[in-house]
Amino acid sequence: MSISPKAALLEEYALIARALSAPARLSILEQLAQAPRGVEGLAEKTGLTLANCSQHLQHLRRAGLVTSRRDGKAVIYRLTDATTLGLMDLLRMVAERNLAEVARILRGLSDGEDPPEPVSRAELAARLAEGSVTVLDVRPADEYAAGHIPGALNTTLATLEQFLPTLSPDARIVAYCRGPYCVYAHQAVAALRRQGFDARRMEGGLPEWRADGRPVFQGTDEPLSAGPAR
Amino acid sequence: MSISPKAALLEEYALIARALSAPARLSILEQLAQAPRGVEGLAEKTGLTLANCSQHLQHLRRAGLVTSRRDGKAVIYRLTDATTLGLMDLLRMVAERNLAEVARILRGLSDGEDPPEPVSRAELAARLAEGSVTVLDVRPADEYAAGHIPGALNTTLATLEQFLPTLSPDARIVAYCRGPYCVYAHQAVAALRRQGFDARRMEGGLPEWRADGRPVFQGTDEPLSAGPAR
DNA sequence: AGATCAATCAAGTGATTGATTGAATCATAT
DNA sequence: ATATGATTCAATCAATCACTTGATTGATCT
Numbered sequence: 001m002s003i004s005p006k007a008a009l010l011e012e013y014a015l016i017a018r019a020l021s022a023p024a025r026l027s028i029l030e031q032l033a034q035a036p037r038g039v040e041g042l043a044e045k046t047g048l049t050l051a052n053c054s055q056h057l058q059h060l061r062r063a064g065l066v067t068s069r070r071d072g073k074a075v076i077y078r079l080t081d082a083t084t085l086g087l088m089d090l091l092r093m094v095a096e097r098n099l100a101e102v103a104r105i106l107r108g109l110s111d112g113e114d115p116p117e118p119v120s121r122a123e124l125a126a127r128l129a130e131g132s133v134t135v136l137d138v139r140p141a142d143e144y145a146a147g148h149i150p151g152a153l154n155t156t157l158a159t160l161e162q163f164l165p166t167l168s169p170d171a172r173i174v175a176y177c178r179g180p181y182c183v184y185a186h187q188a189v190a191a192l193r194r195q196g197f198d199a200r201r202m203e204g205g206l207p208e209w210r211a212d213g214r215p216v217f218q219g220t221d222e223p224l225s226a227g228p229a230r
Numbered sequence: 231m232s233i234s235p236k237a238a239l240l241e242e243y244a245l246i247a248r249a250l251s252a253p254a255r256l257s258i259l260e261q262l263a264q265a266p267r268g269v270e271g272l273a274e275k276t277g278l279t280l281a282n283c284s285q286h287l288q289h290l291r292r293a294g295l296v297t298s299r300r301d302g303k304a305v306i307y308r309l310t311d312a313t314t315l316g317l318m319d320l321l322r323m324v325a326e327r328n329l330a331e332v333a334r335i336l337r338g339l340s341d342g343e344d345p346p347e348p349v350s351r352a353e354l355a356a357r358l359a360e361g362s363v364t365v366l367d368v369r370p371a372d373e374y375a376a377g378h379i380p381g382a383l384n385t386t387l388a389t390l391e392q393f394l395p396t397l398s399p400d401a402r403i404v405a406y407c408r409g410p411y412c413v414y415a416h417q418a419v420a421a422l423r424r425q426g427f428d429a430r431r432m433e434g435g436l437p438e439w440r441a442d443g444r445p446v447f448q449g450t451d452e453p454l455s456a457g458p459a460r
Numbered sequence: 461a462g463a464t465c466a467a468t469c470a471a472g473t474g475a476t477t478g479a480t481t482g483a484a485t486c487a488t489a490t
Numbered sequence: 491a492t493a494t495g496a497t498t499c500a501a502t503c504a505a506t507c508a509c510t511t512g513a514t515t516g517a518t519c520t
Contacts, residue, residue, distance in 0.1 A: 005413055006413050007253060009325075009332065009336075010257060010411070013318075013322060013325050014250070014252055016321050016324055016329075017248075017250035017251040017321060018507095019247075021244050023237060024508085026243055027240060038467090039466070049509075049510075049511095051467085051509085051511080052508075054467060054469090055469095055508080056508090058468085064324055064325070064327070064329045065328070072466090073466045073517050073518060074466060074467085075466075075468090080327075081327070083324050087317070087321070087324065088243075090313060091317070092243060094293075094294060094310075094313050094317065095246055097294070097311070098294025099242055099246075099294045105235050105238050108235060181239065181240070252477090254478085268496080269496070269498090270497085281482095281498075282480075284498060285498085302487070302488065303486080303488060303494090303497080304495095304496060305496075305497060461520105462519105462520085463518100463519085464518080465516100465517090465518080466515105466516090467515085468514080468515070468516095469515085470511100470512090473510085474509090475506105476505100476507070477504100477505080477506070478503105478506095479502100480501100481501085482499105482500090483501100484499065484500090485497080486495105486498090487495095487497105488494085489493085489494075489495100490494090
């Protein structure tokens with residue numbers, strides 16, 4: 001041990017930052033924020049090859065951001081704790097505040113229109129309680145099944161168009177997706193507004209909703225969400 | 231623009247993480263958290279060559295973590311905002327919680343003894359007001375001069391030994407340094423406790439104290455800190 | 461025990477990064 | 491204008507990284 005403790009500490013901190021420095025790994029973390037998963041599932045969701053995905057996961061594990069457990073033949077990975085989410089969220093905040101490129105991309109998602117202010121999770125919870133809102137979960141069906149806001153309807157961007165007619169034209173819609181990294185809700189809101197709907201985005205996504213300690217419904221056989229209910 | 235907006239966003243977020251992924255850059259950020267500085271000053275403080283330091287600074291600027299302004303011939307860099315400090319702090323939290331290596335290093339700083347709980351900044355402020363505490367600033371003199379907790383005495387690890395006799399043996403000492411990344415205060419507390427003093431560490435460092443909105447004294451000619459006062 | 465499936469390991473390749481050196485800017489002072 | 495001082499740019503090299511391919515391990519099921 002010839003190097004100073006200070007240098008050794010900085011090296012460790014840098015290791016964590018390095019783990020977050022590849023888009024592929026951020027993508028994996030976003031997935032793991034939805035629900036724990038095996039390597040193959042993650043590879044499929046993120047579009048990485050299996051071996052590549054496994055290697056990225058080991059980067060993340062060395063950095064202490066994820067942990068794994070064996071379940072039969074499968075190895076299930078999950079986020080170590082909510083601090084990881086906090087890190088990703090700060091990353092995003094710095095990016096939105098200080099990088100012009102990010103602002104440009106986000107504007108592009110809304111066709112140049114100024115998107116309405118997002119709805120806070122607390123406000124959405126309140127409006128859900130009084131039934132004055134239609135909540136839209138804009139994620140793949142399997143992630144919806146793994147957990148969603150009670151009462152939320154599920155659709156994807158691809159099927160949004162067929163879904164529209166089932167909505168009342170004066171419904172007040174709030175959409176959410178995987179979280180602040182995800183652009184599905186942005187795009188869904190833009191599409192809905194083009195059609196004249198009153199649509200806004202929820203701040204954050206399901207992981208943040210869950211981190212707030214709010215109720216999450218698991219499964220698909222919930223009355224309100226069975227099929228394209230109105 | 232052939233790549234998806236989502237991939238583009240992840241790329242930008244990764245850029246920020248990459249900026250934090252080199253120990254040299256973390257070191258620079260820690261310095262900038264003390265006070266804005268020119269390239270040459272930073273190079274000297276961090277032990278980097280000038281050109282190398284300049285390149286690291288440009289990495290950080292591209293990531294939006296620091297900004298620069300010209301002052302005559304010099305270019306002064308400073309942190310863009312306090313969010314950057316938050317990022318570094320989360321990095322440290324994840325490291326301390328999840329990396330065994332970090333826990334090992336931190337234990338080593340205290341000679342294996344269990345260090346006492348750090349004093350919160352609020353508690354220190356209260357005890358300062360009632361005068362029941364001796365505050366020690368364990369940073370180089372120039373950083374002390376650029377801003378310190380009012381009433382704090384300044385010494386470094388190297389000169390600590392000569393400083394000891396000027397302290398009352400039953401003084402209750404609280405030490406601080408650059409911040410959570412810095413090990414000076416850890417080491418000073420360990421040294422003081424070896425000598426039988428009642429010494430503890432303040433939580434965080436001067437940047438965190440300042441971020442709390444607490445008073446900061448600039449200069450060296452403050453009555454309490456002129457010379458090795460008692 | 462052998463077959464099967466999920467995941468990891470190992471080796472190789474092209475691209476990127478960090479550090480070094482020396483030359484080129486840019487703003488000020490002479 | 492020219493010179494000076496502070497910083498940045500450009501070119502280079504070794505080290506590291508991301509990704510691919512193919513072999514290997516570990517746990518289950520016949």
